[in-house]
Amino acid sequence: MTTKENESSSKSEEQPTFPKEFNGLPVEIDYDGAGRPFPSVIVDDQKFSLGIIKSVIPGGNIVEHIQNIRNLSARDDDVLICTHRKSGTHWIWEIVSMLRKGIAEYDTKIKETAMFEFLSKEQLEALESPRILNTHFSLRMLPIDLLEKKRKIIHLMRNPKDVVVSMYNHYKSLRIGVGRFYSGTFSEYLSLFYSLEGEAKGGWNKYVRDFEKFAKGNPDYPILTLYFEDLKQDPKKEITKVAKFLDVSYTEGFITAVAERCEFENLKKANQEIKDDYITRKLACDGNQFIYRKGTVGDWKNWFTVAENELLDETFERWMSGSELKFKFSL
Template structure:
């Protein structure tokens, strides 16, 4: 056999070792640049990494849980934060929490305790009002009651190159069972990112453009769209936007204090010293938090080769054709 034939045979054998379905759902196998298989469960054209479904979804039944979330009854003062993974969810959640309390103080709880996909119906209902809910679920999986009642949504977006780098490090640090979610190099991971996040069915690109279209089609819906890069560039300006959107009383002093407390290094320190981060202890290699890495804009330049960047740009232009979203890839 030639080397290529050997690689193909190895792929087929490893592919065959995975079940074709999980809880009645089809499993799709993507491969990284080194031929490592990466299985995902398909729900409503959305790919969910199989290892994460088994580890983090309540009961392990993603279809049942998605349906539960879709049927969740919202409260009058609920606010929902929607972000694609690695796009500043913890950051904006802390900002919203402080603004709604009127105090620049950290909560000992972590955002996962109010995250729709990783908490049970009973846990969600047990949360005290006002609830600052958050999710990575796409628009089509959000609670119908929330959309019907026009509860406020904050949508934060981040440029996909930095998302790719951050996602890579997240998967490298995160454990499912006795294995890391991903064990290859960044160059090898990019093939997966294209398949999972920039594919024809869409991951990242469909997520952000679905929200873009929703906002255009529903101009009276209370949704605030923010860019990660803008918050990084001028936090006080963007935090003031959030305060006005939430219709909470604020002062210049509060905005300044929230901006300071929510600086990346301060959030990282709070996560290590104040937060009850049970999720990280459960899923990291050594029990230390792995959510906060750099929190910068433009770190992708340290990881992409010239050729990889050119290919990414071509893919981005193709997948985002027709979108009016304007991302900053550096500051």
């Protein structure tokens, strides 16, 4: 294990007051390692921050929005990308977009223009076909019609150590209201991560395990399970899997071109120079893009202490007991 950020935190920050209920649900307060409060509500076993709901969810009512999403009508050519937060959603969305268009060129649109969390049911229904829908919502929140009609789902997973590091940096760059979503150190955030991601709260482990159980219980359902680490290690092999799953025509040269265009640094540059990234830029503290940071495997080694790593290892073993999923923590 190597370095951690050397950043002081203030335990004397003024503590705000929060409502006891929000959208008709009881408000739960979680705390980071420095005692900062984070109010949330739980909908169908998934926890949602009040700040995120107010800033992102159309209309600000998470209960009504999720019900509307469940009632979304599926189309024959819909493809749905499902990921836990900070697991490569932008990456796989760009890959799918290029494969379906048959051209290794960037679209000016970003994935948030077809994401359940950002759009109302009416906005989603107004999208042109073919739709490449995407979401971080849990399995039980997906459109009933989409599941019943067995529309294709791509589920991309990433190891939880790199996920938590990426989430921390993401939240440090995210603006909620007039301030940062998070202002503490990584060690202080880890306490919050365990509170928010606990097995009873619908966090990372429940997200990936629910999809694992669904795939096993529905062997005829068209779902493609991918790992961030495999996509990083051998992109052409994994992109070919996606092309076959989507039943699109391809050549080795086309797959190579898609892999090159979707390399992390190229996507980061495209997001800065080509993409109409108005949706996420307005959520950034400095107005700049904050979606693409490193995109590596094993960056967690630069953040965890030995003790913190051992604790997550122990927690991971408990979370994944009985699972057949195999995660890589380094390449």
